[in-house]
Amino acid sequence: GNSVTQMEGPVTLSEEAFLTINCTYTATGYPSLFWYVQYPGEGLQLLLKATKADDKGSNKGFEATYRKETTSFHLEKGSVQVSDSAVYFCAPSNAGGTSYGKLTFGQGTILTVHP
Amino acid sequence: NAGVTQTPKFQVLKTGQSMTLQCAQDMNHEYMSWYRQDPGMGLRLIHYSVGAGITDQGEVPNGYNVSRSTTEDFPLRLLSAAPSQTSVYFCATALSGGRYEQYFGPGTRLTVT
Numbered sequence: 001g002n003s004v005t006q007m008e009g010p011v012t013l014s015e016e017a018f019l020t021i022n023c024t025y026t027a028t029g030y031p032s033l034f035w036y037v038q039y040p041g042e043g044l045q046l047l048l049k050a051t052k053a054d055d056k057g058s059n060k061g062f063e064a065t066y067r068k069e070t071t072s073f074h075l076e077k078g079s080v081q082v083s084d085s086a087v088y089f090c091a092p093s094n095a096g097g098t099s100y101g102k103l104t105f106g107q108g109t110i111l112t113v114h115p
Numbered sequence: 116n117a118g119v120t121q122t123p124k125f126q127v128l129k130t131g132q133s134m135t136l137q138c139a140q141d142m143n144h145e146y147m148s149w150y151r152q153d154p155g156m157g158l159r160l161i162h163y164s165v166g167a168g169i170t171d172q173g174e175v176p177n178g179y180n181v182s183r184s185t186t187e188d189f190p191l192r193l194l195s196a197a198p199s200q201t202s203v204y205f206c207a208t209a210l211s212g213g214r215y216e217q218y219f220g221p222g223t224r225l226t227v228t
Contacts, residue, residue, distance in 0.1 A: 004157075032214040043119075043205055043219035044158070051214050089157065093214065102173065103207075103217060105157035 002027040006090050006106030013080055013113050021075040021109045023064075023090035031092035033057075033066055033073040034103070038087040047075075047088070080113045087111070117141055121206050121220035128196040128227045136191040136223050138206030146209040147189040148217070151175065151202040158205065164189055165211070196227045 007022040025031070032051045036044040048057035053068035064075045073090060087110050091103040122137045138147065148163035150173075160173030164183040178200060180192040193200060203224050207217040 034216060036219075043221045044207075045219065046216045049216055102160055102163070103158075105159075107155055107157045 002031065002092050002094060002102070002104035004090050004092065004104055004106035007109050009108075010110035010112060013111070015082055015113055015115050016079045017113075019075070019077040019080045019084075019111070021088055021090075021111070022072070023074055023106060024070070024072045025090070025092045025104075026071065027092050027094060027104075029094050031094050033064070034091045034093065035062070035064055035073070035075050036089045036091060036105075038089065038108070040086070044089060080111075082113045082115055085111055085113045119206055119208055119218050119220035121204075121223050123223060124221070125224050126226070128193070128225065130196060130198060130227060132196050134193050134196065136193075136204055136206075136225070138189045138191070138220060139187055140189075140206075140208045140218075141187065142208060142210075142218065143186060144208040144218070145186070145211045146215070146217075147183065148173070148207045148209075149179070149181065149189070149191045150205045150207065151200075152205060152222075153202050161191065161204075193225075198227045201225060201227045 003026045005024045034049045035047040037047045038044045048059040050057040050066035056065045062077045087108045089108050090106045119140045145166045149161040150158040159175050162181040164170045206220040209215040209217045
């Protein structure tokens with residue numbers, strides 16, 4: 001099955017700092033890749049996705065590129081805001097066989113942004 | 116359009132009690148799933164369904180039961196609650212399995228004493 005190694009947190013940054021959260025995965029087949037965000041007290045919501053190699057997903061200033069050769073999907077943002085404080089989850093999904101539709105989550109990275 | 120709804124929001128059970136966590140969706144999604152979230156462990160898949168009448172086990176199915184008689188509903192039953200089942204439970208749906216993103220409900224926080 002799939003597995004995910006996600007950058008350990010917590011990560012603490014000042015507003016307007018550059019953010020990178022590393023994510024590498026192992027997967028059978030050709031997964032889609034997702035980043036989800038969880039704000040305090042809420043469920044997860046999709047932040048961005050990529051479905052094939054070299055695709056770049058982007059949303060709300062966040063970006064991540066599907067790197068098949070390094071099996072990575074690192075999340076970046078050029079200038080974080082206090083409102084970006086949340087838990088971020090990397091998740092590959094698979095389309096085939098016994099892994100159909102299953103998301104495999106990393107343990108999550110807690111991001112805190114200070115003014 | 117409510118999306119994915121879960122009830123109850125909070126629940127406290129005593130060891131050995133049973134209960135059902137409800138999940139409903141109005142997006143006509145084929146795929147529905149249940150996860151539990153524990154500190155430092157991300158989300159782990161309990162059970163999932165690829166359509167009405169079809170369910171399958173995830174990573175951590177023991178102690179839980181599901182059924183899917185309609186497209187809209189996917190209840191999760193705890194047969195005999197144990198303290199190890201104290202967790203936050205999320206229901207998620209997707210248009211279908213595979214490459215589609217999942218939409219999560221707001222969660223149910225369950226405490227078993």
